[in-house]
Amino acid sequence: MQNSSSVTVFTLDGLNETASHKYIFFGFTLLAYLLICLFNLTLIITVIIEKTLHEPMYIFLCNLCVNGLYGTAGLHPKLLADFLSDSHVISYAGCLIQTHVIYNSLMCEFTILTLMAYDRYVAICKPLQYHSIMTSLTISKFLLLCWILPSCESTIAIFLTIRLPLCGSQIDKLYCDNWSIVKMSCVDTTINNIYGYILILIHVSQALFIVYSYIHIVRACVKSSEEMTKFMQTCLPHLISLIGFTISTVFDVMYSRYGSRNIPQDLHNFLAVEFLVIPPLLNPLIYGLKLSQIHRRIMRVFSRKVDILK
Template sequence: MENSSIVAVFTLYGLNETRSNKCTFFAITLLAYLLIYFFNLTLIITIIIEKTLHEPMYILLCNLCVNGLYGTAGFYPKLLFDFLSDSHVISYAGCLIQVFVIYSSVTCEFTILTVMAYDRYVAICKPLQYHSIMTPFTVGKFLLISWIFPLCELAIAISLTMRLPLCGSHIRKLYCENWSIVKLSCIDTTVNNIYGYAGIFTHFSQTLLIVYSYIHIVRACVKSSEKRGKFMQTCLPHLIILISFTITMFFDLMYTRYGSSNMPQALHNFLAVEFLVIPPLLNPLIYGLKLSQIRRRVMRVFSRRVHILK
């Protein structure tokens, strides 16, 4: 029996079918990563330097973009390195760190999207009380919870995984994932399974809270054309992001828990990386294109930079 103290490295088998075209895949992956950084950083910098955007909705959007950069930092650098390497391995400690970064980012995204839904609910359903409810202190408290809760959740998951003796070191994915490590255990993993399903239930409950908020928002918008305009301007981007993120996470969950080993590796890879490509790239684009305040400020920031260069 092989235990976790002996398993020094894991072998990632997700890239086995890309060896013949690894330069092409490297270029596509690098381009995607650069675009994610460019779009998210543009929004972050614009919101920080433009004082007129220092409002709850934009502060929450800024944190959503920061979280996108945080999560992708746990995936893309390692993947790019693997494209240039003949051996796709990762240390035991490095694997756990990758799990922590990627999936704490996922849970943080759920939490931030929930807070954003509440912010839109107050803005549309209780506009006269908005500034008294969404005070800087309240927003700061929500953001603190949005970051601390996911970090603690993943810290517990990692600690439960670290106690498991392992009987294997092969992971059939492009990156490390907690359930893939748990499946290599030599002993019963009931505690890990219960904790995992509890986490799924928690985030499913957050989704229900968002749906509940939007039921009230839609009811309010039906009665007022002004509120319908605000819904299309500020709530529609949030809904698009929420739906895309939920769908990509659903595919990842189904693939991780119930995916068949007979599936083509290319399909495995596609299902595994959707949530690491689509939401981080889509989030800043949706908000940047839909919100006129963001568009104007971005153009102003770039025009200033061009003027300085001249």
């Protein structure tokens, strides 16, 4: 049996069955990461340089893309290195850092999506009060909330995990996560479990708020075709992002806690990483194609680059 003083590295067992095709997996993972960086950076730069997009909805969208880059940076570089290595290990400190980044990104994403839902609720249900409610000061407070609160949540989870003595060093995933470390504890983990349920309650409450806001948005939109068009243009991308991210996160949480060990390793790996791959890849595409203002500005930016090259 190992105790906490002897556990200096963890072994990531998620890649054990991919050795024979590691270069193929490396190629697809690298391509996905490069596309995530390209799509999100394009949208971020477009929002920053186009002053007409300096509005609450686009500012929140820009932060959503920044968070997507932040979360994937916690997974892809280490994963790419592991594909090319025969030993898939990570230090104890590195594991905690990776856990913090991934959990922080996950909770930050949910918070940003909640703020975007509130923004759409005010814009559609209270249009005359929109600019008095969504002031620069309010937006600044919201942005501080969406970055500081998740960081505090994940930091507390890390400190609760550090205190646990461990009786193992095998993690059956592609990356470190808090639950995988807690499961190796030699002592009672009731405090960690209670805190986990508190976090779930907080973010389920956010989900309920989003549902509540969209009930009012839909009621307001069905009254006029103009409002329905506005809903399809600005709210539909948000709903698609929310549904995709929620499904991905629920799959990961439920599988980590209750998943069967009998399913194929490749499916296990997909369920473990989809919330760090699919939403960051699709979000900028969905918004870039659906929001006409974003789409026009992106095309304008690229046309400027072409003109400069000429």
